[in-house]
Amino acid sequence: MNQRLHNLYLQLQTTNIPKILRNEIEIDTMIGKPIYGVTLQIDLSPEVKQIIKIIQQQLIQIEPTLYLSPLEFAHISFNQVVYWKGTYRSGQVKTWELVQKEFITKFLALNKMLNAFSISFQPLLVFPAAIIWAAFDENDELEKLREVFFAKLPFPPETPKRNHMIHTSLARFKKKLTNPQKLLDFVSLQKFDSTMKVSEIILRRENLYPSLETREIARIQLI
Structure with a gap:
């Protein structure tokens, strides 16, 4: 098992459980609103999506007010290129225009x-902002791939967000939880798992949060 990710998920779980029990969640007011961002994503396999559907059906029974992430747009965020929520001196649009040609050329x-690699989804985690399904790779392949991308591609220096996890978001919060303990009990007892191969990285522009409307710019295959 990837010990770095195991320790990271355990630390995040330990930090966030008390917040969830106190119902200190973040109400997401951006859902469905226009944004401008450029991001690198990994699409989920049909098998993973099918299990997500089952998990979401159970989650909504526990917390009927959850916003369930649409399966159609389910993905792993590899990393933001131009973060829609970031602060850029020239603004998001101009910042992307300045690096666009070089970034796409070097990306392609x-x-x-x-190399392609496999990831295994296992733990469900509840964060103040979302419920996620986290995954492991065997030897930190995804983190090493991120390092390659940051070394070779012209990410804007103002991009503040650098990912170190592997996860997909299952649900966000529209209201305070009706029963935080019941949700945490469900998460702690879950036995869902699924494995998929990561064989493509896709560069997309985000138009509606959270990735409800995107436009593919380019994609590469891993071998």
């Missing part, structure tokens, strides 16, 4: 140059 140059 990585096509079929990097």
Whole structure:
């Protein structure tokens, strides 16, 4: 097992459980609103999506006011390129325009140059902002791939968000929880797991939060 991710998830769980029990959650007011961002994503396999559907059906029975992330747009966030929530001196649109040509050229140059790998989804985690399904890779392959991308691609220096986890968001909060303990009990007892191969990285522009409307810019294959 990937010990770094195991320790990270355990730390996050330990930090967040008391907040959830106190119902200190973040009401998401941005759902469905226009944004401008550019992001690298990994699409989920049909098998993973099918299990997500089952999990979401159970989650909504426990907390009927949850906003369930649409399966159609389910993905793993590899990393933001231009973060819609970030502060850019020239603004998001101009910042992307300044690096767009070079970024796409260098991104496409990585096509079929990097190794594919497998990830296994296991723990459900409740954060103040979302309920997520976290995943492990065996030898930190995704983190190493991120390092390659940051070394070779012209990410804007003002981009503040750098991912170190592997996860997909299952639900966000529209209201305070009706029963925080019941939700945490469900999460702690869950036995869902699924494995998929990561064989593509996709560059997309985000138009509606959270990735409810995107436009594909380019994609590369891993071998």
